[in-house]
Amino acid sequence: MTIQPVVQVTGLQQGYGQKIVLSDIDLTLKRGQILALIGPSGAGKTTLIRTIMGMMRPRAGQVLVFNQAVPDRLLLARIGFMAQTDALYESLTGAENLTFFAKMQGVGHEEMTKQLTYAANVVNLQSALDQPVKNYSGGMKRRLSLAIALISKPPLLILDEPTIGIDPELRRKIWEELHRLAHDQGTAIILTTHVMADAEEADILMMIRNGTAIAQGTPTQLKADYQTNSIEAVFLAAGRQQDAH
Numbered sequence: 186m187t188i189q190p191v192v193q194v195t196g197l198q199q200g201y202g203q204k205i206v207l208s209d210i211d212l213t214l215k216r217g218q219i220l221a222l223i224g225p226s227g228a229g230k231t232t233l234i235r236t237i238m239g240m241m242r243p244r245a246g247q248v249l250v251f252n253q254a255v256p257d258r259l260l261l262a263r264i265g266f267m268a269q270t271d272a273l274y275e276s277l278t279g280a281e282n283l284t285f286f287a288k289m290q291g292v293g294h295e296e297m298t299k300q301l302t303y304a305a306n307v308v309n310l311q312s313a314l315d316q317p318v319k320n321y322s323g324g325m326k327r328r329l330s331l332a333i334a335l336i337s338k339p340p341l342l343i344l345d346e347p348t349i350g351i352d353p354e355l356r357r358k359i360w361e362e363l364h365r366l367a368h369d370q371g372t373a374i375i376l377t378t379h380v381m382a383d384a385e386e387a388d389i390l391m392m393i394r395n396g397t398a399i400a401q402g403t404p405t406q407l408k409a410d411y412q413t414n415s416i417e418a419v420f421l422a423a424g425r426q427q428d429a430h
C-alpha cells in the first residue's frame with residue numbers, strides 16, 4: 186500500500202489579479218516531516234501557505250491535502266493554522282480564546298482542560314491565561330496564536346512565521362515540541378521563516394525567491410550540493426544562479 190503524502194503541490198501557479206506571484210511550485214510533504222519555506226519578504230511564502238489552506242484557488246496546477254483537492258472546507262478541521270496576523274478576540278481572556286478555537290476544532294469537553302494546559306504550556310502562557318488579550322504584548326499574542334494552532338493536535342500544522350517575537354529560550358522549547366509532534370506523533374508541519382537558524386531545524390527546505398523555488402532539499406543535502414556549510418550561503422548562491430538565468 187502506498188502512503189499518500191499529506192500535502193502534494195504540482196505545477197502551481199498563483200497570483201493576485203494580473204500579478205503572478207508563484208510559478209512552477211512542486212512540493213511533497215509526508216507524515217512526520219517538517220518543511221520550512223524560507224525567502225525574503227514578498228517572495229510568495231504566505232501566498233503558498235494560503236493556497237495550501239484553500240484560502241486561494243490555484244490559478245494553475247494542483248494542490249492536494251490529505252489527497253483532497255483544495256479548497257475543501259472539510260479539510261480545515263485537520264489543519265492547525267497560525268496566520269501572520271493574529272486573529273484573536275481582544276476582549277476575551279487567553280483561556281477564553283483557546284477554549285473558543287478548541288471547540289471550533291472539535292475538542293471535546295472532557296479533553297478541554299488537558300489540551301488547554303498543554304497548548305499554553307508549550308508557549309509559556311500559563312500565568313497570563315486569565316488576562317484579557319487586549320493587555321497582551323505583541324509577542325504574547327503570537328504565542329497565543331501558536332497555542333491555538335496546536336490545541337486540537339491536528340495532523341497538519343501550517344505556521345506563518347511562528348518564531349517572530351519569541352525569545353531564544355522559548356524558541357528552543359517550541360522547536361523541541363515541533364520535533365516531538367513530527368517525529369513521535371507523525372504531525373506534518375509547514376512553516377515560513379526569514380531566520381536561517383529555523384531553516385536548520387527543518388527536515389526539508391524550500392527556498393523561494395521571486396515566486397519560484399530556487400533550491401529544495403534537506404539542509405544537509407543542500408549544503409553538500411552547494412559545497413558550503415551554511416544555509417545562508419546556499420540561499421545566496423542559489424539566488425545568484427537565479428539572477429544569472
Ligand SMILES: Nc1ncnc2c1ncn2[C@@H]1O[C@H](COP(=O)(O)OP(=O)(O)OP(=O)(O)O)[C@@H](O)[C@H]1O
Pocket residue numbers: 201204206224225226227228229230231232233269
Ligand atoms: N492581497 C494581495 N493583493 C495583491 N498582491 C498581494 C496580496 N498579498 C500579497 N501580494 C503580493 O504578492 C507577493 C508575495 O507576497 P507574500 O505575502 O506571499 O510574500 P511573503 O514571502 O510571505 O512575504 P513576507 O515574508 O513579508 O510575509 C508580494 O509581491 C505581495 O506584494
